[in-house]
Amino acid sequence: VEASIPEPQRQAWLKHQITGFEDKDDFEKQVVRHVETTLARSMFNCDETAAYAATSLAFRDRLVIEWNRTQQRQTFADSKRVYYLSLEFLMGRALDNAMLNIGLKDVAQSGLSDLGFRVEDIIQQEHDAALGNGGLGRLAACFLDSLASLNYPAWGYGLRYRYGIFKQEIIDGYQVEVPDYWLDFNPWEFPRHDVTVDIQFYGSVNKTTDDTGKITAHWEGGDTVRAVAYDVPIPGFATPSTNNLRLWSSKAASGEFDFQKFNNGDYESSVGDQQRAETISAVLYPNDNLDRGKELRLKQQYFWVAASLYDIVRRFKKTKRAWREFPDQVAIQLNDTHPTLAIVELQRILIDLEGLDWDDAWSIVQKTFGYTNHTVLPEALEKWSVGLFQHLLPRHLQIIYDINMYFLQFVERSFPQDRDMLRRVSIIEESQPKMVRMAYLAIVGSHKVNGVAELHSDLIRTTIFKDFVAIYGPDKFVNVTNGITPRRWLHQANPGLSDLIASKAGGSEHFLKDLTLLNKIELSVDDPAFRKEWAAIKLANKTRLADYIKATTGVEVSPKALFDVQVKRIHEYKRQQMNIFGVIHRYLTLKAQTPAERKKAQPRVNIFGGKAAPGYWMAKQIIHLINSVGAVVNNDPDIGDALKVIFLEDYNVSKAEMIIPASDLSEHISTAGTEASGTSNMKFVLNGGLIIGTCDGANIEITREIGEENIFLFGNLAEDVDDLRHNHTYGGDHKVDASLQKVFAAIESGTFGSAQDFSGMITAVRDHGDFYLVSDDFHSYLETQDLVDKVYADQETWVTKCITSVARMGFFSSDRCINEYAEEIWNIEPLKPESAAGISKGE
Ligand code: GL4
Numbered sequence: 001v002e003a004s005i006p007e008p009q010r011q012a013w014l015k016h017q018i019t020g021f022e023d024k025d026d027f028e029k030q031v032v033r034h035v036e037t038t039l040a041r042s043m044f045n046c047d048e049t050a051a052y053a054a055t056s057l058a059f060r061d062r063l064v065i066e067w068n069r070t071q072q073r074q075t076f077a078d079s080k081r082v083y084y085l086s087l088e089f090l091m092g093r094a095l096d097n098a099m100l101n102i103g104l105k106d107v108a109q110s111g112l113s114d115l116g117f118r119v120e121d122i123i124q125q126e127h128d129a130a131l132g133n134g135g136l137g138r139l140a141a142c143f144l145d146s147l148a149s150l151n152y153p154a155w156g157y158g159l160r161y162r163y164g165i166f167k168q169e170i171i172d173g174y175q176v177e178v179p180d181y182w183l184d185f186n187p188w189e190f191p192r193h194d195v196t197v198d199i200q201f202y203g204s205v206n207k208t209t210d211d212t213g214k215i216t217a218h219w220e221g222g223d224t225v226r227a228v229a230y231d232v233p234i235p236g237f238a239t240p241s242t243n244n245l246r247l248w249s250s251k252a253a254s255g256e257f258d259f260q261k262f263n264n265g266d267y268e269s270s271v272g273d274q275q276r277a278e279t280i281s282a283v284l285y286p287n288d289n290l291d292r293g294k295e296l297r298l299k300q301q302y303f304w305v306a307a308s309l310y311d312i313v314r315r316f317k318k319t320k321r322a323w324r325e326f327p328d329q330v331a332i333q334l335n336d337t338h339p340t341l342a343i344v345e346l347q348r349i350l351i352d353l354e355g356l357d358w359d360d361a362w363s364i365v366q367k368t369f370g371y372t373n374h375t376v377l378p379e380a381l382e383k384w385s386v387g388l389f390q391h392l393l394p395r396h397l398q399i400i401y402d403i404n405m406y407f408l409q410f411v412e413r414s415f416p417q418d419r420d421m422l423r424r425v426s427i428i429e430e431s432q433p434k435m436v437r438m439a440y441l442a443i444v445g446s447h448k449v450n451g452v453a454e455l456h457s458d459l460i461r462t463t464i465f466k467d468f469v470a471i472y473g474p475d476k477f478v479n480v481t482n483g484i485t486p487r488r489w490l491h492q493a494n495p496g497l498s499d500l501i502a503s504k505a506g507g508s509e510h511f512l513k514d515l516t517l518l519n520k521i522e523l524s525v526d527d528p529a530f531r532k533e534w535a536a537i538k539l540a541n542k543t544r545l546a547d548y549i550k551a552t553t554g555v556e557v558s559p560k561a562l563f564d565v566q567v568k569r570i571h572e573y574k575r576q577q578m579n580i581f582g583v584i585h586r587y588l589t590l591k592a593q594t595p596a597e598r599k600k601a602q603p604r605v606n607i608f609g610g611k612a613a614p615g616y617w618m619a620k621q622i623i624h625l626i627n628s629v630g631a632v633v634n635n636d637p638d639i640g641d642a643l644k645v646i647f648l649e650d651y652n653v654s655k656a657e658m659i660i661p662a663s664d665l666s667e668h669i670s671t672a673g674t675e676a677s678g679t680s681n682m683k684f685v686l687n688g689g690l691i692i693g694t695c696d697g698a699n700i701e702i703t704r705e706i707g708e709e710n711i712f713l714f715g716n717l718a719e720d721v722d723d724l725r726h727n728h729t730y731g732g733d734h735k736v737d738a739s740l741q742k743v744f745a746a747i748e749s750g751t752f753g754s755a756q757d758f759s760g761m762i763t764a765v766r767d768h769g770d771f772y773l774v775s776d777d778f779h780s781y782l783e784t785q786d787l788v789d790k791v792y793a794d795q796e797t798w799v800t801k802c803i804t805s806v807a808r809m810g811f812f813s814s815d816r817c818i819n820e821y822a823e824e825i826w827n828i829e830p831l832k833p834e835s836a837a838g839i840s841k842g843e
Helices: 007-015 024-038 048-077 095-102 105-114 119-123 135-149 259-263 267-279 295-318 323-329 341-353 358-368 386-392 394-414 419-425 438-444 454-462 466-472 486-492 495-504 515-524 528-553 576-592 595-600 617-633 653-662 680-686 699-706 718-730 738-748 755-766 774-793 795-807 814-826
Strands: 081-085 089-092 129-131 154-159 167-171 174-178 190-201 204-209 215-220 223-235 242-252 330-335 369-372 383-385 435-437 448-451 477-479 562-567 604-609 643-648 665-668 690-693
Touching (some): 024 048, 024 105, 048 095, 048 105, 081 295, 081 814, 089 135, 089 653, 095 486, 105 119, 135 154, 135 330, 135 814, 174 617, 242 295, 295 330, 323 330, 330 358, 341 369, 341 394, 369 814, 394 438, 419 466, 454 477, 454 699, 528 643, 528 653, 528 795, 576 774, 604 653, 690 699, 690 774, 738 774, 774 795
Parallel strands (some): 081 154, 081 330, 562 665
Antiparallel strands (some): 190 223, 223 242
């Protein structure tokens, strides 16, 4: 490409090579230029929104230059790329992250101050990019940060939802959903109106036979919707590498509207086509760990997967390589089963459009894909009805049937004696109606399947995917324990602690790239000056949160109290109900005490946050109870500072960045065997808080790393859950713990408002089998909370536990996690830029 440009023109281009700002003066000049020319404003009407816009554009200019270079470097090097397909990327804010990853936040800070602004206020102007529900979407965002920081040639592919996860308001104690229109002004995306793909739906399949007898399928007719690419640059930390996240937006393929209809006077329906097409990428489905099987969701999945594969294949074809080399150039990771259709689509491209034989094509497909499972909850495992498939994607259904036929033939040869095996593992479930089991399709079409924490990977091997381990052997099923990016979750969220750690762990550019260097701070655990600073940072973070609580809820809380935090999606398996029952127990205990006794109690602030899926009735009831308990407890003069109960509205990534560093204790208390990993548990410990938790997900590995003396574990083990559940249903009377019965009695007597409002939560435990084992774990939960109070009373011991834990958290960096994927699943190598470190500093 380079050689094809004539020398004089090349020289002209090179003479005018642009660079981003390098110093404060340069930065201010760029900000002023963007205020005046891009935004058409001036110093007289530059408010914080405009200052945010101009600052972002100044950083974007820098980013884009490196982004172009990175893409060129990857193309010229012709290296293998990984494509991360995810329906969710929960990115949060971009400006602060760009400043820190580029390494010029200090420059921006003093530049903005010269111009009359505070960088903290400017950062707050940005709307979160909330294109995800919870852990699964945030994991994808952490992975993008690590992929860029480690210089891997990688692209993310997702959907550009016009509406991200809804905004949560709490009105009269109830959750109310408000649309999240976040695209008003988004300087971080580049529309690529020239990068489009037309995507087909519906229609029918015709088969033709050529002279040689070869049969080819043709998918014809139906609707067409156009995918338009929007690119988001992803900056690496302390490296010029800047990767791409490509998000697809849908619009009508026929242009603005149907002129024929318009001319016939049918204006409404001509615009209707446009609107129908745009509906596909309009809104993120707001469910976490739940599959609802809606047609529009399947349309989203195919739209996104087909556009992404077209793009990937187009890029591969430019290299003029033979098809069998495809898996040497391309690795595709399926983030859960949502993109499983990519397997079918690639097979379709290869056999129907490129003319490969089935077997050759299938071997390419299997070598290309890897599948990550994120949950064992049956209600979250995707299934689509055969009828819906037939209607929407008739050719894909045929291919799925063929994939299944060859697979079952293979199984039958290996297990001729086990007739039931075929029924159990079939991709098609022979139910009424018949269903396509997406997880099984993902397994059959991938070369590696991974779980996201050790316990979870063991569980999928021994329970939901047991038969597939027998069929393929154990090597296909691996574990890659999740991780988090320390750039956002320490350096950005908790600059005070990050700097203190950096002073002992070789500077931030080093320990944030090699998190195992955290272990250096263990040498300072007894250093009084270090401990004092440590405690002061935590107190400052708690004070900031206390101010925020006062400003948003009106409730005054003492930063000296123990801050006990549970922030995550509201779900029965995560057991916020057990937490609030525990809070009620504490309240009843305090009420029964004399004022003198109450004075001795450990003051606590119990902080909750999280969204309920709009259709999840029980989760909404839990939110209502938490708020109702807060209304009573926070206004009870007997109680005062001894107990406060706070529900923080609209929990999201940017709020997490403020809440997590302010926590003393966080709750990760899912029923054993239900939380695949959890990643906020890692964030809380990394920020110097301790955990109260069950033996579930990554809690187990956190315990192994930090030592069991540094975590408050309680409750039944995963291996006992089945028996306990069985006993609840068939073992005669299911005994509810006495203290829990008192809690129920208080609720039922109307202490927290109409008892009726909360009856579902009580009967689920008392009368309907207590599926999540709240009553089984309640007693040990309370005992363990009492132990927490005792340990917290001895602040010296507490701080030692916190420092020691942070020192031992190096394993949980998403860099470690991404390196494992790269080596064990993707087989890709980093592509280092000439100078990998400190572009910003001009080193
Ligand atoms: C989840 C799991 O529930 C969560 O434990 C895990 O940390 C996360 C990322 O692997 O994936 N699965 C689904 S579904 N939503 C999640 O957040």
